Structures are given as structure tokens and as C-alpha cells.
Amino acid sequence: MNANLPALILVAVLLFAWQVAAMGIDAAYILPSPVQVVVRLWELRGPLFTAHLPATMSVVVIGLLISIVLGVGLAVLMDASETARKALYPLIIASQTIPTTALAPLFVLWFGYTIWSKVLVTVLITFFPITITVFDGFRSVKTEMEELLFTFGADKRQIFLKLKIPATLPYFFSAIKMAVPLSIIGAAIGEWLGAQSGLGYFSRRMMTQLDGAGVFAPILLLSVVAMAATWVVSLLEKRMIFWRNE
Known part of the structure; x- marks a missing residue:
């Protein structure tokens, strides 16, 4: 039996239910059907793929790279110093208690409609799971193993x-698989609240035109990109952590 078959069946059932519900409402500006969304995505493929998708992916890539460097750096620092852990850990937790939708307009006010206002939203959302998960990874190393290596003459490095x-x-790879979809969500939120290009911006523009299928089309594209990126990370994980598959 194909391991992906249950997921495919569930997706098919949900799409069928969505299609039936949309046909029952018969108001595409409120709830377009999956078929209407796919058709609209094809009709809008020009601006979506040539202008708005590259803009969103630029935000995602830059924000994710900054989050990886920042998150891993903070995790290493907290693991190396108990004082740093006590000082930083509460601040890292507190950073997630502030609603992103409240800060995003401030970022737009500070940086305008440049890419950096969206990057900051993405970093704010994605650095947290990377920091905490990688730090937990460091803490999971057994003290007995460290002491054993010390007795063999190994230094801290x-x-x-x-x-x-x-x-x-x-x-680390678990954190990245969480951060990839979150980075795309962060980019879309930033574009939704203030941008001149990007899939989030395009979806908001379609909403002002009461184009329900046009609102869902960039969202569908974002979902496909997120799943594809997560799949690529999973492949890299299998290649680099080969001993788990043996």
C-alpha cells in the first residue's frame, strides 16, 4: 500500500466537500469552488508567476536565512553559557507573545514598502521554532557522553x-520543516498589510475586487510552494542524517 494513499484520499474527500459546499452556496465571491480557483490561477499565471511569486520568494529566502543564522546562533550561545540562557530565553519567549499583525504596520511605517518590512515579519515568526528546537537538541545530549569524551582527552570544541x-x-531539520511554511505565512502577512507586490498583496487586491477565486489563487500557489519546499528539506534530511535510515 502506498504510504501517501491515506493522505491523498483525505485530500480528495475534502476537495469534494469543498466543491459541493461551493455549488450549494452558488456565490463565487464568497466561496469559490476548487475548480474555479484552479481556473483562475491559470488565467492569472502571467502576473502571479513572473512578478508576485518571485517577490514573495525573495522575502521568504532572505527571512529564512536570517532566521537560521539568528536561531542557531542564539541556541549555541544559550547552550554555551548558562547566564546567556537565563537572560535570553525569557526574551525569546516574550517575542512570540506580541501579535504579528500589530507589529507589521509598524515595520511598514519604519521601512516603507521595501522588502525589509516583510523580511522582519518573516524573521519574527520563524526564528523562534529554530532557536528553541535547536537548543533542545543541544540539551538532549547526554552528560555521560560528554564526560566520556572528556576522559578521552577531547576539548569543548x-x-x-x-x-x-x-x-x-x-x-535542526525538524525546525527547518516547521520554519519553511511559517516563513511563507510571514511573507504573505507582511505583503497583505503593506506591499506593492507579492502573492499576499495580490490576494488582498483581489479581495477589494470581490474576486473570490482570485483571492484563493495565490493562496493555493503559496500552499503548493510550501509543500514543495518542505519536501526538499525532507530529502536533504534523509541524505545528511543517513544513519537514521539504516
Whole structure:
């Protein structure tokens, strides 16, 4: 039996239910059917694929790279210093208690409609799971293993490279698989609240025109991109953490 078959069946059932509900409402500006969304996506493929998708992906890539560097850096710092952990951990948690939709307009006010206002929203959403998950990976390393390497003459640098990094790699890839969809959501939120291009901006523009299928078309494209990116990360994980598959 194909491992993906249950998921495919569930998706088919949900799409069928959506199609039936849309036909029952018969108001495309409120709830377009999946067929209408796909047709509209094809009709809008020009601006979506040539202008708005590249704009959104630029935000996603830059924001995700910054989040990886920031998140891993903070995790390493907190693991290396108990003082840093006590100082930073509460602030990292507190950063997630502020509604992103409240900060995004401020970012637009500070940086205008440039890419950096959207990047900041993306970083704010994505650095947290990377930081916390990677830090948990470092903390999962057993003290007995560290002490054993110490007795063999290993220093802290060697323990970090030979023990902690391999042990934390599964946590790192789990964090990235969480951060990829969140980065796309963050970019879309930033574009929705203030932008001149991007899939989030395009979806909001279609809403002002009461084009229900046009609102869903960029959302569908974002979902496909998120799933494809997560699949690529999963492939990299299998290649780099080969011992888990043995």
C-alpha cells in the first residue's frame, strides 16, 4: 500500500466537500469552488508567476536565512553559557507573545514598502521554532557522553563538533520543516498589510475586487510552494542524517 494513499484520499474527500459546499452556496465571491480557483490561477499565471511569486520568494529566502543564522546562533550561545540562557530565553519567549499583525504596520511605517518590512515579519515568526528546537537538541545530549569524551582527552570544541552537532541535526531539520511554511505565512502577512507586490498583496487586491477565486489563487500557489519546499528539506534530511535510515 502506498504510504501517501491515506493522505491523498483525505485530500480528495475534502476537495469534494469543498466543491459541493461551493455549488450549494452558488456565490463565487464568497466561496469559490476548487475548480474555479484552479481556473483562475491559470488565467492569472502571467502576473502571479513572473512578478508576485518571485517577490514573495525573495522575502521568504532572505527571512529564512536570517532566521537560521539568528536561531542557531542564539541556541549555541544559550547552550554555551548558562547566564546567556537565563537572560535570553525569557526574551525569546516574550517575542512570540506580541501579535504579528500589530507589529507589521509598524515595520511598514519604519521601512516603507521595501522588502525589509516583510523580511522582519518573516524573521519574527520563524526564528523562534529554530532557536528553541535547536537548543533542545543541544540539551538532549547526554552528560555521560560528554564526560566520556572528556576522559578521552577531547576539548569543548571537539565535543561540540563530534557529539553535539550530529546529535542536534535531527532537531535542526525538524525546525527547518516547521520554519519553511511559517516563513511563507510571514511573507504573505507582511505583503497583505503593506506591499506593492507579492502573492499576499495580490490576494488582498483581489479581495477589494470581490474576486473570490482570485483571492484563493495565490493562496493555493503559496500552499503548493510550501509543500514543495518542505519536501526538499525532507530529502536533504534523509541524505545528511543517513544513519537514521539504516
